[in-house]
Amino acid sequence: MLNLVFLLYNNNMEKKISDKVINRLTLYHCILFDYINKDIKFISSKQIAQLLHIDDSQVRKDISLLNNSGKCRVGYIVKELKTSIESNLGFKKTKKAFIIGAGNLGSALAKYDNFTSYGLNILGLFDNDKKKIGKIYNNKPVLDISKISHFTKGAGVEIAILTVPRESAQKTAEILIDANIKYIWNFTPAVLSVPDDIVVWNENLMGNFLQFTYNYDM
């Protein structure tokens, strides 16, 4: 009984990590990856902070959200902190996805091996261009979009990474929704009109770029 109460209590007290913190934690993770490659065992909040031009109290605060145990006199234990970020942010949960559009961006993303270490498992690409269907990018086949419904249902895929041209974006989104896709990571510059139960994540590269140039008055 006490155990159950403790579990419930712990569950309710679970710290929700904000988007900004997740963004920074993934950058800390990149730094830790680099340290492991260089065979460096310890890292301080100051070293992380200096690389990102942020305050080291911010780094300590972010890491305190992780229940990370690998803290010692000389700083954090690199391997333990890396594992802690991975388990807190769900790197080990596999998230199956298809890339829609086997053009320049689609094939570039298919070839990006780094995705798998974050749990993103891209099973294949889809296109409507007969010249592209049948190609293989990085062991991932390009399949016919008219048959996508068979594959989403068969493989239980609910995430689509949309990289088609702007003018085909809406029409393609509708095909995806019919095929049981629930989450669309939208790399196109089109805003998609979708039902309420479909989640669209707009990558909005140009929005990011304009934030930078606006803030630096360029």
Add this chain to the structure above:
Amino acid sequence: MLNLVFLLYNNNMEKKISDKVINRLTLYHCILFDYINKDIKFISSKQIAQLLHIDDSQVRKDISLLNNSGKCRVGYIVKELKTSIESNLGFKKTKKAFIIGAGNLGSALAKYDNFTSYGLNILGLFDNDKKKIGKIYNNKPVLDISKISHFTKGAGVEIAILTVPRESAQKTAEILIDANIKYIWNFTPAVLSVPDDIVVWNENLMGNFLQFTYNYDM
């Protein structure tokens, strides 16, 4: 004299637009682009809000920051609102840049014509691979990275879009800084160590993806 006082006052009172608002405004801009293509003249805050699954009061608040005059009984005048977003966010200020790395992602970005409408003018790509140097992507030549300093200084380019492999990222950043680059839009999963006067914008695609999956508990 009164005019001068008014100008100074106006300048100091200029509203600073936050990153989140810039992000949303660029999405509104995508919607307006689509409306113009469909020859629709007016748009309401509700129509914008529905497409983005946000509150229409948020849309009105964001647009109120623009000093947009194109408001009428039936909503906003599409063309005027579009122009207003463009002038407020600096779409018309040309920002010259080079892409570093002519691999999959670099060439995909080079072929992305949409950049120019946001004022991002990509003049060329750089690589160290002799097989890539001399190629042309979308009228942009691939040049030899060892000669970049000549081109940055000659063309006054201060922005580099970094798309090289993770393991070459730091070394390449140092070449860029020596060549007078001041702003690095970093698409690599490496955190760069740079002097304080150099600005790095980490695109951090996987950080964005993990925000989504974390928030939807995937």
